[in-house]
Amino acid sequence: MESLRVALGERSYPIHVGSGILDATALYAPHLPAGSAAVVTNQVVAPLYLPRVKKALEAAGARVAQVVLEDGEQSKRWTSLERVFDALLAARCGRDTLIVALGGGVIGDLAGFAAAIYQRGVALLQVPTTLLAQVDSSVGGKTAINHVQGKNMLGAFHQPRAVITDVATLDTLPERELRAGLAEVIKHALALDLPFVEWLEKSIDSLLARERSALVYAVRRCCELKAGVVAADERESGVRSLLNFGHTFGHAIEAGTGYGAWLHGEAIAAGMVMAAELSARAGLLAAADVHRVRSLLSRAGLPVTGPALGTERLLELMALDKKVARGRTRFVLLEAIGRAALRADLEERQVREAIVAAAQ
Amino acid sequence: MESLRVALGERSYPIHVGSGILDATALYAPHLPAGSAAVVTNQVVAPLYLPRVKKALEAAGARVAQVVLEDGEQSKRWTSLERVFDALLAARCGRDTLIVALGGGVIGDLAGFAAAIYQRGVALLQVPTTLLAQVDSSVGGKTAINHVQGKNMLGAFHQPRAVITDVATLDTLPERELRAGLAEVIKHALALDLPFVEWLEKSIDSLLARERSALVYAVRRCCELKAGVVAADERESGVRSLLNFGHTFGHAIEAGTGYGAWLHGEAIAAGMVMAAELSARAGLLAAADVHRVRSLLSRAGLPVTGPALGTERLLELMALDKKVARGRTRFVLLEAIGRAALRADLEERQVREAIVAAAQ
Numbered sequence: 001m002e003s004l005r006v007a008l009g010e011r012s013y014p015i016h017v018g019s020g021i022l023d024a025t026a027l028y029a030p031h032l033p034a035g036s037a038a039v040v041t042n043q044v045v046a047p048l049y050l051p052r053v054k055k056a057l058e059a060a061g062a063r064v065a066q067v068v069l070e071d072g073e074q075s076k077r078w079t080s081l082e083r084v085f086d087a088l089l090a091a092r093c094g095r096d097t098l099i100v101a102l103g104g105g106v107i108g109d110l111a112g113f114a115a116a117i118y119q120r121g122v123a124l125l126q127v128p129t130t131l132l133a134q135v136d137s138s139v140g141g142k143t144a145i146n147h148v149q150g151k152n153m154l155g156a157f158h159q160p161r162a163v164i165t166d167v168a169t170l171d172t173l174p175e176r177e178l179r180a181g182l183a184e185v186i187k188h189a190l191a192l193d194l195p196f197v198e199w200l201e202k203s204i205d206s207l208l209a210r211e212r213s214a215l216v217y218a219v220r221r222c223c224e225l226k227a228g229v230v231a232a233d234e235r236e237s238g239v240r241s242l243l244n245f246g247h248t249f250g251h252a253i254e255a256g257t258g259y260g261a262w263l264h265g266e267a268i269a270a271g272m273v274m275a276a277e278l279s280a281r282a283g284l285l286a287a288a289d290v291h292r293v294r295s296l297l298s299r300a301g302l303p304v305t306g307p308a309l310g311t312e313r314l315l316e317l318m319a320l321d322k323k324v325a326r327g328r329t330r331f332v333l334l335e336a337i338g339r340a341a342l343r344a345d346l347e348e349r350q351v352r353e354a355i356v357a358a359a360q
Numbered sequence: 361m362e363s364l365r366v367a368l369g370e371r372s373y374p375i376h377v378g379s380g381i382l383d384a385t386a387l388y389a390p391h392l393p394a395g396s397a398a399v400v401t402n403q404v405v406a407p408l409y410l411p412r413v414k415k416a417l418e419a420a421g422a423r424v425a426q427v428v429l430e431d432g433e434q435s436k437r438w439t440s441l442e443r444v445f446d447a448l449l450a451a452r453c454g455r456d457t458l459i460v461a462l463g464g465g466v467i468g469d470l471a472g473f474a475a476a477i478y479q480r481g482v483a484l485l486q487v488p489t490t491l492l493a494q495v496d497s498s499v500g501g502k503t504a505i506n507h508v509q510g511k512n513m514l515g516a517f518h519q520p521r522a523v524i525t526d527v528a529t530l531d532t533l534p535e536r537e538l539r540a541g542l543a544e545v546i547k548h549a550l551a552l553d554l555p556f557v558e559w560l561e562k563s564i565d566s567l568l569a570r571e572r573s574a575l576v577y578a579v580r581r582c583c584e585l586k587a588g589v590v591a592a593d594e595r596e597s598g599v600r601s602l603l604n605f606g607h608t609f610g611h612a613i614e615a616g617t618g619y620g621a622w623l624h625g626e627a628i629a630a631g632m633v634m635a636a637e638l639s640a641r642a643g644l645l646a647a648a649d650v651h652r653v654r655s656l657l658s659r660a661g662l663p664v665t666g667p668a669l670g671t672e673r674l675l676e677l678m679a680l681d682k683k684v685a686r687g688r689t690r691f692v693l694l695e696a697i698g699r700a701a702l703r704a705d706l707e708e709r710q711v712r713e714a715i716v717a718a719a720q
Contacts, residue, residue, distance in 0.1 A: 078442075119514075153445070154478065156476065235481075
């Protein structure tokens with residue numbers, strides 16, 4: 001097991017990455033001062049891993065409540081939160097209770113938000129079981145639910161007390177979700193770390209074959225990169241936004257196809273190709289590097305062209321996103337492979353050309 | 361106008377207290393970087409003060425959205441928050457918008473919580489228009505909504521950017537609410553400041569007559585006391601809980617009579633008499649000082665005996681509160697007039713005797 005630290009002063013916390021650590025009681029025990037815990041998970045994850053996590057918590061002396069929600073993005077809403085609160089109150093969980101988020105990004109966001117607001121904030125452990133959650137959403141404290149008018153519209157920054165990441169849980173992850181998680185791995189590398197890109201180019205097949213040591217390395221490296229960015233910019237006013245590489249286009253793809261049709265990672269993959277093409281049009285990136293982005297994503301089995309929505313519809317969706325966020329659309333572009341930068345000086349013509357180029 | 365500061369590092373903020381400052385554009389202008397604001401208020405306050413606040417914001421260059429909720433505690437729930445979010449989204453308010461809470465404690469708590477979670481947190485101004493909100497709930501960052509199983513069960517700590525307190529708005533406050541606000545004024549003094557108790561004993565009639573200079577002094581002194589406590593203990597793990605003097609009994613009175621039958625301040629007033637009686641039974645406070653507490657509250661026109669619920673019912677409600685909060689019932693008692701202390705070593709017999717004594 002390897003452990004690293006997210007440095008946020010008194011809200012600092014460790015990320016433990018290993019294989020087979022899901023039921024390591026010693027990792028849970030320090031976070032149970034009152035001996036009260038509630039595990040929030042979903043119907044897919046519960047039969048696979050809930051009994052082991054409950055056993056580990058009980059071995060640490062905790063009374064354990066549980067909430068099993070439906071699987072999927074549609075659970076990320078207020079009515080699910082109410083189910084969590086009802087369960088917490090029924091189990092008489094007080095301010096010193098620990099909420100354990102066991103699952104993927106939806107569970108992490110939802111249970112994290114529940115922890116942020118229950119009795120004005122209780123302790124949280126993230127136990128991510130998808131690659132996407134392990135490399136991205138479990139680290140950094142972003143929590144949220146959706147509003148009918150937008151994803152993650154309501155939420156809070158609420159850092160966990162620890163992240164317990166067991167790559168062995170990826171054994172049960174559907175192939176398509178593994179690949180979608182790899183899109184976020186590739187995103188971290190392209191935005192921040194050329195040597196990690198080179199490692200991925202060598203190791204992508206080992207990752208697809210779910211080799212434990214390769215997975216531990218990739219997850220740890222992403223967490224290191226993200227921890228550094230979060231420590232420097234917890235609330236995403238600057239450098240943290242570089243991890244949104246591919247997201248401006250990706251969000252439009254998700255919105256345009258109806259949430260769920262494309263997995264988040266798939267939309268981000270196509271979005272990264274568009275962002276790379278835009279970087280080339282802005283005179284930042286060589287054509288050979290755009291090809292390199294496309295090629296790595298392709299080898300990971302990810303889409304490198306967007307859905308057949310049409311260029312105008314995509315532009316419209318991006319403008320809508322911009323209006324809701326108030327302010328100019330800023331793009332995260334690549335100045336080089338492994339070095340992202342925020343740019344707001346792009347013309348619509350360049351964006352249109354990038355979308356067209358990415359479709360070819 | 362007098363200004364004081366709540367010292368919380370980079371989340372520090374000023375409290376402005378004066379008479380006739382409600383529409384002072386200069387107090388709003390520094391908090392409108394993006395020129396976008398939304399005022400949250402209720403149907404009673406809106407006709408009285410909304411036009412003036414809107415005008416001040418517009419004079420500072422802001423586009424101003426508004427949300428007018430129903431008056432009363434029943435508005436402190438999720439469906440009201442949804443109305444706020446719908447209005448914010450309809451007005452395309454982004455992360456740089458300013459939410460202005462214009463009203464009493466319910467509006468402050470609700471609009472504050474909306475600001476805490478909209479797009480993971482936006483800026484907030486508190487503009488309290490009741491005495492209770494001016495001396496207590498607008499300062500310190502506690503925000504919340506109710507859950508059917510308990511008051512303030514869901515919430516966040518979200519400090520405002522500034523508090524703008526105009527005592528002239530108290531001219532329109534119903535007499536009964538003015539008196540309920542005085543209960544919180546007296547609470548601050550009894551818990552923390554003997555000279556302030558002495559001042560109140562001299563000035564209570566001026567406050568009841570709504571003399572502006574007396575009101576400014578009382579509000580400023582309460583805010584100073586609360587600011588000191590909040591700066592030392594933002595999340596109420598220690599000294600801040602001393603401001604809960606009278607609240608353990610008071611909450612039971614509110615729960616037992618049905619929320620709203622007794623105003624919060626009225627319940628706290630009777631609760632403070634019970635807490636003083638308990639302090640005497642614990643050997644901390646002289647009988648003459650209990651009389652002094654009772655007498656000051658009485659002169660303010662506040663109830664000094666609880667409702668006819670019966671002693672056993674009140675004890676039962678306190679035990680229920682304790683169960684939900686997990687942990688022993690701790691009482692805030694008086695070691696002397698102006699000096700509160702937290703005690704957990706009380707016997708049920710003593711609590712019962714205190715309730716009986718307070719009823720006589």
